[in-house]
Amino acid sequence: MILMLILAENRGYFYNMINKDSDITIFGTGKVAHQLGSELKRKGNHINAVYGRNEQKAKKLSKKLKTKHITSATKIPSNSLVIICISDSAIPKVVASLDKNLKVAYTSGSIRLEDLPDRPYLGVFYPLQTFSINKLVDFSSIPFLIESRSELFEKELKSLASSVSNYVKCANSEDRYNLHIGAVMVNNFSNYLYHLAQKHLDEHDLDFKLLLPLIKETTEKLEILSPIEAQTGPAARGDKKIIQKHLNSISDPKTKALYALFSELIPKEIKKHEL
Numbered sequence: 499m500i501l502m503l504i505l506a507e508n509r510g511y512f513y514n515m516i517n518k519d520s521d522i523t524i525f526g527t528g529k530v531a532h533q534l535g536s537e538l539k540r541k542g543n544h545i546n547a548v549y550g551r552n553e554q555k556a557k558k559l560s561k562k563l564k565t566k567h568i569t570s571a572t573k574i575p576s577n578s579l580v581i582i583c584i585s586d587s588a589i590p591k592v593v594a595s596l597d598k599n600l601k602v603a604y605t606s607g608s609i610r611l612e613d614l615p616d617r618p619y620l621g622v623f624y625p626l627q628t629f630s631i632n633k634l635v636d637f638s639s640i641p642f643l644i645e646s647r648s649e650l651f652e653k654e655l656k657s658l659a660s661s662v663s664n665y666v667k668c669a670n671s672e673d674r675y676n677l678h679i680g681a682v683m684v685n686n687f688s689n690y691l692y693h694l695a696q697k698h699l700d701e702h703d704l705d706f707k708l709l710l711p712l713i714k715e716t717t718e719k720l721e722i723l724s725p726i727e728a729q730t731g732p733a734a735r736g737d738k739k740i741i742q743k744h745l746n747s748i749s750d751p752k753t754k755a756l757y758a759l760f761s762e763l764i765p766k767e768i769k770k771h772e773l
Contacts, residue, residue, distance in 0.1 A: 521544045521545070521546035521575065521577055521578055521579070522538060522543055522544065522545050522546065522578065522579050522580075522581060522658075523545075523546055523547045523548070523549060523574050523575065523578040523579070523580045523581070524545060524547070524548045524549070524559070524563070524581055524583060525549045525571075525574075525580050525581060525582045525583060525584065525592070526549070526550065526582065526583035526584040527548065527550035527552060527555035527556055527558070527559050528583060528584070528631075529629040529630055529631050530583040530605050530625070530629050531548070531559060531583035532559060532562070532629075532631045533629045533630075533631070533634075533635060534581065534583060534605065534625065534629075535548070535559065535562075535563050535583075536562065536563065537637045537662050538658075538661070538662060539563050539564070541661045541662050542661070543658065543661060545563045545564075545565045546565060546566075546575050546577075546578060547560070547565055547566050547567065547568050547573075547574065547575060547578070548560040548563060548565060548566075548567045548568070549567075549568050549569070549571060549574060549580075550567065550569065551569060553567070553569050556568070556569060571592075571595060571596060572597075574596070574597070574600060576597070576599065576600070578600055578601065579601040579602075579603065579654070579658070580596065580600050580601065580602045580603070581603050581604075581605065581623055582602065582603065582604040582605065583605050586606045586608055586609055589604050589606055589609050589614070590609070590613070590614055590615075593614050593615055593617070593620065594614075594615045598617050598618065599618070600619070601619040601651065601654075602617065602619060602620050602621070603620070603621045603622065603623035603646075603655055604621075604622060604623065605622075605623055605624055605625060606622070606624065607624045607626065607643070607674045607675070607677060607678035607681065608674070608675055608678045610671035610675065611645055611646075611647065611671050612671060616647070618648065619646075619648055619651045620646065620647065620648075620651075621644065621645060621646030621647075621648070621651050621652060621655045622643065622644060622645040622646070622655075622669075622671075622674065623642065623644065623655050623658070623659065624642065624643040624644075624669075624674060625637075625640050625641075625642050625663075626640065626641040626642075626643060626677060626681060627640045627641075628685050637662045637663055638662070638663060638664050639663075639664065639665065640662075640663050640665065641663070641665045641666075641667070642659035642662075642663045642665065642666045642667075643667060643668070643669035643673075643674050643677070644656050644659060644666060644667070644668050644669070645668060645669060645670060645671065645674070652668065656668070691756070692706075692709075692713070694750065694752070694753045694756070695709065697750060697753070698748065698749075698750065698753060701749065716728070726767060726768060726771050727771075729764060729767075729768060731764075732744070732761070733760065733761040733762075733764035733765055734764055734765065734768060736765055741757075741761045744757060745757060745758060
């Protein structure tokens, strides 16, 4: 058991032994860069630099990772595996600008590998998770989706991902793209609904945190039930009286419109699955 714990905490050292010529440069200073860089280092991987256009932000992250910071891409060490952690729209231009001899991987789910300039070592290193700078996450359960045109580089990226996660698999651009659509729905859209619910409760001096156990239970049920099987509430029961009372009580037009739309769609979807 002790040996297993030691191995789990030091998986990065095994990556370094296999890929002796590659140190990691974190390219970016945002949420993904902070979380991923910290976890890679914690698991024994060597971070040789942090690149950031904003020197103050680059310096802050480099201090956290106990490495140097650079503000010019020409200063990226030649033996680097550059992990790009920046906005999707900026990735193509950055990939095209980097030295062709550098190994490069990016952390986006929506950018297709075939849409980027060809280079000897280019790959995808996509952690399917939402990140905040100050909220720690359990990397061991995060799916890492890997892709590269080079079979050798793909193996290297899988090895690196395996140093932090127990769930590493190859996924092509089409699969990643569709998973990203699903991720936006379950994460970003649901979070917006939490925001609307909080606004409604704030109007009535009620604490949004009272809903947190419900949110948790709703999510945990999906481990054993499909979303449509887990659906409950007035719309699922066809309780039109309650639905109308709720609509009459909601003051925000956007919230009212979404409540009405979901209340219309949910019973239709349930009926389809009952056929």
